[in-house]
Amino acid sequence: MTAQASFDPQAFRAALGTFTTGVTIITTRAEDGSPIGITANSFNSVSLNPPLVLWSLAKNARSLSAFSGNPHWNVHVLSAEQESMSGRFASQGGDKFAGVALDEGISDAPLLQDCTARFQCRTAFSYEGGDHVIFVGEVRAYDRTDLPPLVYQGGQYALAARKPRSEVRLAAPPPPECSYTEDLLGYLLGRAHYQTLYALRGMLGGDALDETSFFLLSVLCIRDNLTLDEINAFVGYTGIEATQLAMKALEDRCFVACEMASEGARYVLTAHGREASLRQIALAKALEEDIADKLGAGDAMALKLLLKRLVASTDPGLPDLWAPR
Amino acid sequence: MTAQASFDPQAFRAALGTFTTGVTIITTRAEDGSPIGITANSFNSVSLNPPLVLWSLAKNARSLSAFSGNPHWNVHVLSAEQESMSGRFASQGGDKFAGVALDEGISDAPLLQDCTARFQCRTAFSYEGGDHVIFVGEVRAYDRTDLPPLVYQGGQYALAARKPRSEVRLAAPPPPECSYTEDLLGYLLGRAHYQTLYALRGMLGGDALDETSFFLLSVLCIRDNLTLDEINAFVGYTGIEATQLAMKALEDRCFVACEMASEGARYVLTAHGREASLRQIALAKALEEDIADKLGAGDAMALKLLLKRLVASTDPGLPDLWAPR
The missing domain is CATH 1.10.10.10 (Winged helix-like DNA-binding domain superfamily/Winged helix DNA-binding domain)
Structure with missing residues (x-):
C-alpha cells in the first residue's frame, strides 16, 4: 500500500455514511459458550455460487477473538421494528442477550427472531483490511420474512420509500407554461387527504x-x-x-x-x-x-x-x- | 470451504436483496485508454485508518481485466437524481460515457459529476470471493455534496425517509381506551393538508x-x-x-x-x-x-x-x- 492520505476521520466517516446500508446483527458463540453479538452495517453479498457474504470487524473489537475462533456466525438483517435491538447490540457491556428469544440454528451461533432475513454462515476466508478484518462467510442456510428492513443513512436510521419500476404519474405532463403541476407538495397533500376521505x-x-x-x-x-x-x-x-x-x-x-x-x-x-x-x-x-x-x-x-x-x-x-x- | 449448500439462485438473491444499499458507479480506464464504468451496490467501507473501501466484481464481468490491470478506480455514490445513470452503467454495450461530463481526478480513472460522494481509490488488495473478486482500495481522495443519495432495496430503487434520533410525537400518548390516535394515516393526512393550507x-x-x-x-x-x-x-x-x-x-x-x-x-x-x-x-x-x-x-x-x-x-x-x- 502506498503512503496513506490523512483524512479528518469525522469528515471521511460522514462521506462514507452517504452510502446507504441496511443494519445487521452478527452473532457467534465464544469459546466459553457465551453468546456474542454486534451491530454491523458493513455487510454485503459477494458471490452467488458458491454463496458468500462478507462483513468487517474492527481489529480492536472485544468480539474479535470470538469471531476469529469460531467459524460459525449468523447475519441478521434487521427489520424496521428492530431499531432498539440495533442500539442494544451496538453498545458495549451489559448482557445483550438478556430476554432475547433465540431460534435453533444449524450451528451454535445464536439465531435471533423476527428479522427481515437471516444468513447462517461459516467463515470461508478472513482477510486483512487495515484497522478491520474482513470476514467472508459461506452461507449454509438462510431464511427471510416479509418484514420491511431497517435502513441506515448518514448516521440516522431510516425507512425506504420505494420507487416503482415505472415513473408514477397521476396525469398527463402539463404544458410548459402551466406552473401548477402534480409535483406541487400542496397538491399532493390535498389530493391524498380528500381521496382517502x-x-x-x-x-x-x-x-x-x-x-x-x-x-x-x-x-x-x-x-x-x-x-x-x-x-x-x-x-x-x-x-x-x-x-x-x-x-x-x-x-x-x-x-x-x-x-x-x-x-x-x-x-x-x-x-x-x-x-x-x-x-x-x-x-x-x-x-x-x-x-x-x-x-x-x-x-x-x-x-x-x-x-x-x-x-x-x-x-x-x-x-x-x-x-x- | 466445506461443501456448499445449493440454493435456488433467485430466492437467495431475493433474501440478499433485503439488505438495503446505496448505488455506486465504479470507473477505471482500460489499458487502451477507454473509460470503463459499472454499476455496483456491493460497495462498503472497511477501515478508517488506513482509509479503505471494498466492492466486488463478477469474475465473468467484461470489465474484470480493466480493473485487474489498472490499480486506479473511482467509486461514485449516486444521488437520487442519478437513477438513469445507474441504469446506463448497469447495462451492457453502448458507449456508457457518451455525453457524460467528467471532472479531473488524481488518476486517469473517469470521475463523474453531480454525485453524492466520490472516492478516488487505488487497489490495496484483491481477494478471492467465489464467483467474484473482492477489490479493497485505499481511498486517496474523496469529496461529497449535499445531494440526497439513491437507495436500492429488494431490487427497486428507493429514497430514504430518515428517522430523527428521538421519536416524533405530535401529542401526549393517548389513554389506552382512545382508539383515535395520531398514528392514524387519515389523521396525519388531514392534519398535514390543513396545516400547510x-x-x-x-x-x-x-x-x-x-x-x-x-x-x-x-x-x-x-x-x-x-x-x-x-x-x-x-x-x-x-x-x-x-x-x-x-x-x-x-x-x-x-x-x-x-x-x-x-x-x-x-x-x-x-x-x-x-x-x-x-x-x-x-x-x-x-x-x-x-x-x-x-x-x-x-x-x-x-x-x-x-x-x-x-x-x-x-x-x-x-x-x-x-x-x-
Missing part, C-alpha cells in the same frame, strides 16, 4: 357525515365536554368552524348532547355518537391497511413517519387534543 | 381566499373555459361544490368571468385571476422549499413519491385536469 365516505355509505360534522365528531371522540371556543381552538386551523348550527346537526342525529354549565354550553358525545365515531375509526383503519397493502408495509410506515415530521415542522402551535387533564 | 393562508395574508374559492381558482388556473358540471367532475371528490354562488364570489373579485355559450355558462380565468393564482402557486412553492429544508431534500422527495403512490392507488377515477384537449 372520499374512500372513507364510500365505506360509510348512508352513514357518511359531511366534512364539518365528521371533524367535530372526531374531536369530541378524543376529548369531549368542550365549549364551542374550546372546540374551535382544536379545529380552527382547518377552516372548519364549530358553530351552534354545526353542533345542532350533530345533536339532531343524537351524536352529541349539549349541557348547560355556568360558563355556557358544553358539548358531550352521546353513546350513539361514540359508536358512530368508533365505526368511522375502524373503517379508517381498514382503509389504512388496504393502502399499506398497496404501497407495502415499509413504504406505508415511511409515509406516516414523513407526514408526522411535516406536521411537527409546520405546527402553528395547536393545543394537544390528547393532553391529559 | 393554514401556513399558505398566513403567507397570503389579506389576499387569502376561503377554501372553496381557493380550490375553484386552482382548477381554473390549470384548465379554464369550463361549465359548472365540468368543474365539479374535477373537484367533487373533495366535497367542495362549484355552484353559481361560489363562482359569483370569484367573479366579484374579478378573478373569473362567466361567458354564455350555447350549452350554458362557461367560466374563464381573468388576467387578474391568473395573477392571483400564480401568486398562490409561487407561495406554495416557497412553503414547499421551507418544508424541504426542514425535512431534508431527500426526505421531501420521498414524501412526494409516497403521496403520489397513495394518490395513484386510491384514485376513484378522477378525470385528468392536465389532459390536453
Whole structure:
C-alpha cells in the first residue's frame, strides 16, 4: 500500500455514511459458550455460487477473538421494528442477550427472531483490511420474512420509500407554461387527504357525515365536554368552524348532547355518537391497511413517519387534543 | 470451504436483496485508454485508518481485466437524481460515457459529476470471493455534496425517509381506551393538508381566499373555459361544490368571468385571476422549499413519491385536469 492520505476521520466517516446500508446483527458463540453479538452495517453479498457474504470487524473489537475462533456466525438483517435491538447490540457491556428469544440454528451461533432475513454462515476466508478484518462467510442456510428492513443513512436510521419500476404519474405532463403541476407538495397533500376521505365516505355509505360534522365528531371522540371556543381552538386551523348550527346537526342525529354549565354550553358525545365515531375509526383503519397493502408495509410506515415530521415542522402551535387533564 | 449448500439462485438473491444499499458507479480506464464504468451496490467501507473501501466484481464481468490491470478506480455514490445513470452503467454495450461530463481526478480513472460522494481509490488488495473478486482500495481522495443519495432495496430503487434520533410525537400518548390516535394515516393526512393550507393562508395574508374559492381558482388556473358540471367532475371528490354562488364570489373579485355559450355558462380565468393564482402557486412553492429544508431534500422527495403512490392507488377515477384537449 502506498503512503496513506490523512483524512479528518469525522469528515471521511460522514462521506462514507452517504452510502446507504441496511443494519445487521452478527452473532457467534465464544469459546466459553457465551453468546456474542454486534451491530454491523458493513455487510454485503459477494458471490452467488458458491454463496458468500462478507462483513468487517474492527481489529480492536472485544468480539474479535470470538469471531476469529469460531467459524460459525449468523447475519441478521434487521427489520424496521428492530431499531432498539440495533442500539442494544451496538453498545458495549451489559448482557445483550438478556430476554432475547433465540431460534435453533444449524450451528451454535445464536439465531435471533423476527428479522427481515437471516444468513447462517461459516467463515470461508478472513482477510486483512487495515484497522478491520474482513470476514467472508459461506452461507449454509438462510431464511427471510416479509418484514420491511431497517435502513441506515448518514448516521440516522431510516425507512425506504420505494420507487416503482415505472415513473408514477397521476396525469398527463402539463404544458410548459402551466406552473401548477402534480409535483406541487400542496397538491399532493390535498389530493391524498380528500381521496382517502372520499374512500372513507364510500365505506360509510348512508352513514357518511359531511366534512364539518365528521371533524367535530372526531374531536369530541378524543376529548369531549368542550365549549364551542374550546372546540374551535382544536379545529380552527382547518377552516372548519364549530358553530351552534354545526353542533345542532350533530345533536339532531343524537351524536352529541349539549349541557348547560355556568360558563355556557358544553358539548358531550352521546353513546350513539361514540359508536358512530368508533365505526368511522375502524373503517379508517381498514382503509389504512388496504393502502399499506398497496404501497407495502415499509413504504406505508415511511409515509406516516414523513407526514408526522411535516406536521411537527409546520405546527402553528395547536393545543394537544390528547393532553391529559 | 466445506461443501456448499445449493440454493435456488433467485430466492437467495431475493433474501440478499433485503439488505438495503446505496448505488455506486465504479470507473477505471482500460489499458487502451477507454473509460470503463459499472454499476455496483456491493460497495462498503472497511477501515478508517488506513482509509479503505471494498466492492466486488463478477469474475465473468467484461470489465474484470480493466480493473485487474489498472490499480486506479473511482467509486461514485449516486444521488437520487442519478437513477438513469445507474441504469446506463448497469447495462451492457453502448458507449456508457457518451455525453457524460467528467471532472479531473488524481488518476486517469473517469470521475463523474453531480454525485453524492466520490472516492478516488487505488487497489490495496484483491481477494478471492467465489464467483467474484473482492477489490479493497485505499481511498486517496474523496469529496461529497449535499445531494440526497439513491437507495436500492429488494431490487427497486428507493429514497430514504430518515428517522430523527428521538421519536416524533405530535401529542401526549393517548389513554389506552382512545382508539383515535395520531398514528392514524387519515389523521396525519388531514392534519398535514390543513396545516400547510393554514401556513399558505398566513403567507397570503389579506389576499387569502376561503377554501372553496381557493380550490375553484386552482382548477381554473390549470384548465379554464369550463361549465359548472365540468368543474365539479374535477373537484367533487373533495366535497367542495362549484355552484353559481361560489363562482359569483370569484367573479366579484374579478378573478373569473362567466361567458354564455350555447350549452350554458362557461367560466374563464381573468388576467387578474391568473395573477392571483400564480401568486398562490409561487407561495406554495416557497412553503414547499421551507418544508424541504426542514425535512431534508431527500426526505421531501420521498414524501412526494409516497403521496403520489397513495394518490395513484386510491384514485376513484378522477378525470385528468392536465389532459390536453
